[in-house]
Amino acid sequence: MKPDRLWFHRGDFLDCVYRLFTRFWLFFLILVLCFPAIAATPRFDFTLENIRHPVFSIRSAGIKLIGAPSPTLEINLGEVAIGKQTWHGLRLRCNPVHIDRESMNCNTGTLQIGERFMTMIFRLSLQHKQFVLEIRPASNKSKEKWRLEVNWQASKWQGVLQVVNGEGKFLADLLPQGDDRIQVHQAILNGNIRLSGNNASVSALSARLGISKLSFSDASGLHAGEGIDLQLDADAQQKRNDWQWRGKITWPEGEIFWQPFYFSGEGHQLTARGTVKDERINITQGEFNLAGTGKADFSAVAGIADQSLQQAWLSARDLELSALFGSIIRPLAVDTALAETEAAGQMNIDWRYQGNDNQELIVGLQDVSLTDAHGRFAVERLNAHIPWNSNEKRDGSIRFSNAQMVGIPLGETYIPIGTDGMRFSIPRAEIPVLDGKMLIENFVASMQASGWQWQFDGLLAPISMEKLTESLHIQPMFGTLSGTIPRMSYANSIMTMDGELVFGIFDGVAVARNLALSGPLSLTPHLTMDMAMYHIDLDLLTRAYSFGNMQGRVDVEIDDLELINWEPVKFDAKLASSAGDYKRRISQAAIKNLIALGGGLAVTAIQKSFLGLFEQFGYAEIGWSCKLRGSVCNMGGIGPATHDGGYMLIKGSGIPAITITGYNRKVDWPELLERLRHAIESGNPIIH
Amino acid sequence: MYKQLVRFMMLVSLGCLLYAGTATAVDFEANTPAVTRLKQNMRQRHGQLVPFYDSGAVGLTRDGLIVLRDANAVPLSGRQSVNSLVAAENQDRNALYREIALANNHPEWEGNIRSTFAQRWIASARSGWWYQQENGSWQRK
Amino acid sequence: MTMTKSYYTPILLVAAGFVLTGCVTINIYFPAAAAEKVADKIIEEVWQTDGNSGKNDRSGNKPGNDVSDKTDSETGKTKP
Numbered sequence: 001m002k003p004d005r006l007w008f009h010r011g012d013f014l015d016c017v018y019r020l021f022t023r024f025w026l027f028f029l030i031l032v033l034c035f036p037a038i039a040a041t042p043r044f045d046f047t048l049e050n051i052r053h054p055v056f057s058i059r060s061a062g063i064k065l066i067g068a069p070s071p072t073l074e075i076n077l078g079e080v081a082i083g084k085q086t087w088h089g090l091r092l093r094c095n096p097v098h099i100d101r102e103s104m105n106c107n108t109g110t111l112q113i114g115e116r117f118m119t120m121i122f123r124l125s126l127q128h129k130q131f132v133l134e135i136r137p138a139s140n141k142s143k144e145k146w147r148l149e150v151n152w153q154a155s156k157w158q159g160v161l162q163v164v165n166g167e168g169k170f171l172a173d174l175l176p177q178g179d180d181r182i183q184v185h186q187a188i189l190n191g192n193i194r195l196s197g198n199n200a201s202v203s204a205l206s207a208r209l210g211i212s213k214l215s216f217s218d219a220s221g222l223h224a225g226e227g228i229d230l231q232l233d234a235d236a237q238q239k240r241n242d243w244q245w246r247g248k249i250t251w252p253e254g255e256i257f258w259q260p261f262y263f264s265g266e267g268h269q270l271t272a273r274g275t276v277k278d279e280r281i282n283i284t285q286g287e288f289n290l291a292g293t294g295k296a297d298f299s300a301v302a303g304i305a306d307q308s309l310q311q312a313w314l315s316a317r318d319l320e321l322s323a324l325f326g327s328i329i330r331p332l333a334v335d336t337a338l339a340e341t342e343a344a345g346q347m348n349i350d351w352r353y354q355g356n357d358n359q360e361l362i363v364g365l366q367d368v369s370l371t372d373a374h375g376r377f378a379v380e381r382l383n384a385h386i387p388w389n390s391n392e393k394r395d396g397s398i399r400f401s402n403a404q405m406v407g408i409p410l411g412e413t414y415i416p417i418g419t420d421g422m423r424f425s426i427p428r429a430e431i432p433v434l435d436g437k438m439l440i441e442n443f444v445a446s447m448q449a450s451g452w453q454w455q456f457d458g459l460l461a462p463i464s465m466e467k468l469t470e471s472l473h474i475q476p477m478f479g480t481l482s483g484t485i486p487r488m489s490y491a492n493s494i495m496t497m498d499g500e501l502v503f504g505i506f507d508g509v510a511v512a513r514n515l516a517l518s519g520p521l522s523l524t525p526h527l528t529m530d531m532a533m534y535h536i537d538l539d540l541l542t543r544a545y546s547f548g549n550m551q552g553r554v555d556v557e558i559d560d561l562e563l564i565n566w567e568p569v570k571f572d573a574k575l576a577s578s579a580g581d582y583k584r585r586i587s588q589a590a591i592k593n594l595i596a597l598g599g600g601l602a603v604t605a606i607q608k609s610f611l612g613l614f615e616q617f618g619y620a621e622i623g624w625s626c627k628l629r630g631s632v633c634n635m636g637g638i639g640p641a642t643h644d645g646g647y648m649l650i651k652g653s654g655i656p657a658i659t660i661t662g663y664n665r666k667v668d669w670p671e672l673l674e675r676l677r678h679a680i681e682s683g684n685p686i687i688h
Numbered sequence: 689m690y691k692q693l694v695r696f697m698m699l700v701s702l703g704c705l706l707y708a709g710t711a712t713a714v715d716f717e718a719n720t721p722a723v724t725r726l727k728q729n730m731r732q733r734h735g736q737l738v739p740f741y742d743s744g745a746v747g748l749t750r751d752g753l754i755v756l757r758d759a760n761a762v763p764l765s766g767r768q769s770v771n772s773l774v775a776a777e778n779q780d781r782n783a784l785y786r787e788i789a790l791a792n793n794h795p796e797w798e799g800n801i802r803s804t805f806a807q808r809w810i811a812s813a814r815s816g817w818w819y820q821q822e823n824g825s826w827q828r829k
Numbered sequence: 830m831t832m833t834k835s836y837y838t839p840i841l842l843v844a845a846g847f848v849l850t851g852c853v854t855i856n857i858y859f860p861a862a863a864a865e866k867v868a869d870k871i872i873e874e875v876w877q878t879d880g881n882s883g884k885n886d887r888s889g890n891k892p893g894n895d896v897s898d899k900t901d902s903e904t905g906k907t908k909p
Binding site: 076217220221222224225226255256257259260261262264330331335336339522524526564565566567568630631 | 717719720721722724725726729756758759760761762764765767768771772775776779780783787790
């Protein structure tokens, strides 16, 4: 019961009806041939060992007619095989059967197929040229009835099969079984099928069928349907060598899970009309209406013998993206960043197919918004026109009013894009980032065996560090971020940057290089880079963090910085006073905070008593280093260790001078950060 | 000479045992922000998965992942969400094995870590849950 | 005696070789026991079990408490 089966395997359904029909037809042909003999003798016994036909075969068929005044007709078929289906022990019994030269009537017959008993009526009238067969399964309380009526005039004939509460499972079992082994558990059929024809060929067919309570599944349950109601309305007529047909399927109720999709019947409708000619099925006009999402018009030409799609065209306007995302896009994108994305807005699709290497697709988006459930990205008022052709270059555009990427807001942007097979390019685009902008040039993305790859050259126009750190929810920093990116590339899910990013922070300069980010949109992004900062103004820095004032300038080098999920797990950091002549002072509050931060810092008693006396102290040099491995920071200070195993953090000079020595070499990094945060937040020194 | 050789071998094997002891006592690191993040994510998801483990719809595979092994145990309308739960869990499990290997500076250990986890997930599974045996067949615990 | 000696020596040498190479291999091998412990700990955290399967809710709160206790004690340790 694959949806496409009805249309592309014209054979399945029609064949089945046709087979049923030929089955009865040939069966009664045998009867009619025997007819003069039956009428002539009171007793008749006829056995056929084997009847073979491309469609069916019968083994050990016996026809018996006994008794003169009220004769009994008995037909036994040992084995009947149609296609792959086989039935054993078919038995037809008519008592009495009325036979004369013009007619044969059986008003109380029974038909037994294996264990199943059915009551049966048949009437054959040569005078009225009519044959009627009615079967009612005896055990069934649902008043199931199958009625076949055939009328003929010369070579023309007409047949009507009427079904009332028909057990569809029986019919489904007749359908050829594919390898997917879908089992129909239940189906109730109501309606009629009309066939008319000439001699042994069918020239017109019409079906009005209702299928209700249909349920099916395969063994794994990955393809299953329950409680499905379907209305089928189809007509087909033969005009010379072609068939002209039209059909409509309505799905008002029930649910289907077809890995990975789930649909529930809400009045979805498929209508189509077309022709069948020269072993090709042609859908000239089709419409698919997916309730809640929108409708698509389509046409197609397909070969019947090789089941190949030769040509197709599809156009859909104003599809509701929220519904389309939920039912189709998200299930297909389980392993991508789109797996947990909510979407809203409208989508247009135009698709033209003329063989695998000649296709065109145009996707249009109108006022679309995309929001990631984890807040990694969001786009608002996205409008796009993306044309794609398998052979030629196409130009399109993407425009959005605002967006957010890992918390960083992006402003209104227009991006021209070019497509060329599986290669996408952006010649130039300017994306406003916070108060600055990012310039992208020569962007090229292509699909490779290892996945998507892309690269671009870029330029960052000054972005406020304060705003950037705020939107990234990390320690606030002040200054600007700018730089040229000679080449940013992405391959094997690793994003790497050639060149240097230069930040202006705290009146100094910071440089980031050797930047590599793997799994940028995964749960666990890894970032590695080297960083250096020169000539940082301590006065600005300590004021910004209200840490306690310090004056002077420092250089910082952070090598092998590694961040996992944006938290540092490894780095070799070194901080030292910059070379040059500048004022070097440290406030009492800053010293107290440093003491609190460092844990085992030693201040001599004399110096300690000084602390209270002066607000400001002079120093010659500041030095601190930290090798972070995991969560442990191995600390050091200026030069080699002191004689008592400590390390000098601040070397005093002038009057009053202060020297600070640390003793704790291994410090818990999160703990250090926590204390720093506390010192900054309180704006007051904490001394234990 | 023969006795000396035996003695030598005894010493070597003893050394080996000690050595093996120290080798296995080597720190096995699994405490990085990535692992923490993945654990959190998986813990949050676990509550949603338990009913499916219980019903046998979802089973533990021999390669340290999970799979929707009997979709018939889930109502039709729920099968899609189980599918995406399973996909998300497997994504996290794969990332977990990779991250632990990276945390130990031995990316090539990923396969060993996966098979260790495969055994331990199964060993820690509640009775009634389904798991895949070495030969690929399914077994109820 | 000499017979036995000459008979055993090559075997012993081969065996010694095995033992020696075995020794080296152990070193290269993945630390299975430690990995198993780590796996058990992670599984315990993710599945919120602590050996007694079934008592999910009670044990569910435990790791959280453990973690906060640990950080507290660590804070205490590193305080001056």
